[in-house]
Amino acid sequence: MYKNGVDTIVAASTPPGKAALSLIRLSGPESFELLKRIFKKGGKKSFPLPYSAYYGSLIDPDDGSTVDKVVLTSFVAPNSFTGENTVEISCHGNPVLVSRILAILIKAGARAAEPGEFTRRAFINGKLDLLEVEAVAQLLSAESMSQARLALNQLNGLPSQRVAAFRAQILHHLVQLEASLNFPEDAIEAIDEHRLGHELKIIRRELRIFAESARHGNMVAGGLKIALLGRPNSGKSSLMNYMLGRDRAIVTEVAGTTRDTLEESMQIGSMPVKIIDTAGLRKPGDRIEALGIERTRQAIADSFALIGVFDGSQPATEEDLAILAELKLQQKPFLCVRNKIDLVQRLDPDFFVGLNGVGVSALQRTGLSGLIDELTIILQKSGLENLEKMVLLGAQQQNALDRALAAVDRVCEGIGQIYQDMLAIELEDAVRELGRVNGETVEVNTLDLIFERFCIGK
Ligand SMILES: Nc1nc2c(ncn2[C@@H]2O[C@H](COP(=O)(O)OP(=O)(O)O)[C@@H](O)[C@H]2O)c(=O)[nH]1
Ligand SMILES: [Mg+2]
Structure with missing residues (x-):
């Protein structure tokens, strides 16, 4: 049923299955009229x-029978999540009842909502900008309290204000530049390029800090990756199982068993972490192993920190030395684990002298607390626990931010070198791209990509 070209949508917002309650959400101009026809309320309100x-x-209009006893909550536009008239129906949590109620509402004129359609309407009605939409998505998928807090910070609107301010500042310079280009005779002051350059460099510096906060935010949101590196049989898979507290990776005496990377989530303190068990870095014996090694390289690149695993019961081999060199080469925090401390130790006590090292027995499951302590210190030093300063961006927004920064770079470098109308084009680019970050300018296709990630009912 349409009113002003907008229809009224309905969906169950809680998962299917039996529960104490389920929630059905209805949003759109006809929400109230529609319910008046099928809801018999008690009380005089x-x-x-x-x-x-x-x-x-709730009454089935076909036969007048009661479908369920429910509680409705009414939200009158514009004071609702979507900005439209909205009703939330709390009914009994039985999928049979829920589908019957949905069917009655649809028969009465509502349309079944698409995934993310409520949030999309909130965006279109100016209730949320794209940064807040991203925060909602991340809040729904958060697997740790840190991730949830990060998303909640962003829902408070601070990152949105920052992006809007960047955009407004650049737009201001663009307007001035355009005015002096187009109406040179109208006593509009000529642009002082030196000053423009100075002010844009300040904006660039702030934008870079913002981009860095987004990089950190996305690292935390995705789980901080920590890769286990070590020669075959050093005990990487055993250590991963020990850290996770369950048998995830296959452990055997045959070297080269793990041919692919395995990734599993855990938490260190309140931080979400992903442990990656790698296939090793030795020369490939066959094509599958070669692929495994390529994945190991990728895992190292994606990781925030590395753990070198060494077999304490064996003297160091060439491969151990290569792993140690690899750890030092990567400019990432790392930790060396001396594994198999339950056996007679033949690895030189000085092997990782001067480096962060801990001893464990992954087989006998001892030494984990020392390892976790070291990882906690690494996390604390990284500054990644400073969630208040972080920003969450979706892939589209991240790309737009990078393009905005590149355009600002071109202006900063181009001042005094290129024509002012070229500078104006770059500034326009920066304004457009920042608009794509917060949604002030955005194409329908991009919106489709953003909202299809949501579930139905959100
Ligand atoms: N004695 C002893 N054996 C271990 C320990 N950790 C792993 N192993 C054994 O070492 C072999 C290789 O372990 P695995 O985890 O598959 O090593 P990976 O190739 O590095 O993944 C297996 O036989 C494990 O049982 C340990 O702490 N002590
Ligand atoms: Mg293994």
């Missing part, structure tokens, strides 16, 4: 009032 709850019966 008039319906709908802003933010009000009503107890009563």
